[in-house]
Amino acid sequence: MQTVLTAKLKLNTTPEQFKALRTTQLAYRDSLNYVSQYAFAHGKMSNAVRLQDATYEEIRLRFHLPSQMACSVPRQVGASYKTLWTKVKNNAVHRKEGKTKKRYKGLDKAPKFISPTLTYQYKKDYTFKKEQQVSILTLEGRVIVPYTGYNKHVALIQRGAEIGASKLWYDKPKKQFYLLVSLEIETADPTPETHKQVAGVDVGMRYLAVTATMQGDCTFHSGKQIVPKANHYARLRKRLQKKGTRSATRRLVAISGRERRLKQNTNHVVSKRIVLQHPQSLIGLEHLTDIRERTKRRKGKNAKQRKANRTFSKWSFAELHSMIAYKALLHRSMAIKVDANSTSQACPKCGHTCKENRPNKGLLFVCQNCQYTLHADLVGARNIAMRTLLIRQDWRGTGLLSVRAFCVGR
Structure with missing residues (x-):
């Protein structure tokens, strides 16, 4: 490959x-x-x-x-x-x-x-x-x-x-x-025999990445220290652009690229940790194509609506996915995309899916059917890991990756 x-x-x-x-x-x-x-x-x-x-x-x-x-x-x-x-x-x-x-x-x-x-x-x-x-x-x-x-x-x-x-x-x-x-x-061609382990990665703003395996292991990669800095650069850039003076323009030039480099460096660190924690694994990532359109808030007052939409667009998750993908190949692992639909609303224990499983869209997941309770981001990572496991089983049985998944970075 x-x-x-x-x-x-x-x-x-x-x-x-x-x-x-x-x-x-x-x-x-x-x-x-x-x-x-x-x-x-x-x-x-x-x-x-x-x-x-x-x-x-x-x-x-x-x-x-x-x-x-x-x-x-x-x-x-x-x-x-x-x-x-x-x-x-x-x-x-x-x-x-x-x-x-x-x-x-x-x-x-x-x-x-x-x-x-x-x-x-x-x-x-x-x-x-x-x-x-x-x-x-x-x-x-x-x-x-x-x-x-x-x-x-x-x-x-x-x-x-x-x-x-x-x-x-x-x-x-x-x-x-x-x-x-x-x-x-x-790099070596991947096979089901060389990728015996399975991991799922859920991305978000509170935690940039949450990983879970079928053995119950999990890791949280917090954005608590980084996201506020990125938001600060975004607010500063907005104020300077609105001001529009020559000194503001010079200041914009001076700080240009800082936010981008901050995000890029953080994504490098997080992706490297994930790959090193899961060697020779099949790593499942969410298929987030058109994520802005699919998560766009269309109800509420204009100011709150714009603020909510900005929140979903603050981090470069596609860059994080691409870094995980190419680093995985260098460490004899492989990343694939899986269906991201309802990963944080489906119960990993009984399969019941509804919006009420996440009260107020918070960090607590409570299944309305079996009362299974867990961190919502960890639920998403476990659901991604299980979907990745199904794809690996199809791969092992047929010799081909399922049409529901595709290799990232190939």
């Missing part, structure tokens, strides 16, 4: 190399915006081949991009428009079903690319050299830059990992360039 990792390499540039990379980045961003305007003016086009045929020569002439970069630009714009079209179609379905009244406005005007991050193709735009050096293409030709990074990632690059495309990312506050390299490594 192939597992994809991203290696973050710090580029130690000279002033001349820094200037060349920065100029290339900005030219790439300007070409993205040019192609985006062209696609919008010609029927919001998402076909990358047609975009390349129509804009390739102009990109080379106006922005002086090398040939491979000039091909990457229309592909990136086309992919962005495809994503927006998918959101428009999904929004139309949700409006028809009464899940939302808002119309998605992502295609009302041409998408504008603000980040100067550019894409490099391996062996065409960049190659690795000996002694931890990388050759990178710029508008002025190739530059050879020394790099540093996480020792294990550097070892994978030097010892034959399959290298894919990379992104040149600029950290503006630190004025530092990083190369984000995609690596594919081979």
Whole structure:
């Protein structure tokens, strides 16, 4: 099985190399915006081949991009428009079903690319050299830059990992360039015999993750120390955006990314703990697609309604799931998605399901049928573990993963 990792390499540039990379980045961003305007003016086009045929020569002439970069630009714009079209179609379905009244406005005007991050193709735009050096293409030709990074990632690059495309990312506050390299490594193919243990993971705001096994073991990963900090950054950002002065804008730039890095670091820590606690296990995760639409509060006063909806959107659970998935593969485990419907309302003892099992939607679960009482988040984790166990039994009997589940990160 192939597992994809991203290696973050710090580029130690000279002033001349820094200037060349920065100029290339900005030219790439300007070409993205040019192609985006062209696609919008010609029927919001998402076909990358047609975009390349129509804009390739102009990109080379106006922005002086090398040939491979000039091909990457229309592909990136086309992919962005495809994503927006998918959101428009999904929004139309949700409006028809009464899940939302808002119309998605992502295609009302041409998408504008603000980040100067550019894409490099391996062996065409960049190659690795000996002694931890990388050759990178710029508008002025190739530059050879020394790099540093996480020792294990550097070892994978030097010892034959399959290298894919990379992104040149600029950290503006630190004025530092990083190369984000995609690596594919081979991991052992999972089998029911190698994944004898089963664990379920329930995510939430009070506890970022609660894990449970079929042996009765459980672990609570609290967000008590982290979530208030994230909320503080969100409130601060909101006040500064509302103020809108030049000093407020400078302050926004200074704190930009802090909330994101806080969440990312916390998700890394929690996912690593979960994976290390459950080696060689089949780890069940909730299938949370369209979670915002499905949990959206539509009743009550506007202020309370907006506050409740913000609460459900404060944490990046998809990022936490993806981290658990790829780390599990590296530790001979595997994560799968299971049905998340009524995991916190179904009794794990008798199976009775109703909203009244969670009085006032609190932390206490009380089954109205058999009076089984337990922590509500732990009930959710146990239900996920049992659904994962059923999938493992089907897998063991048929040799194939059930259609009710799919492997994450494959």
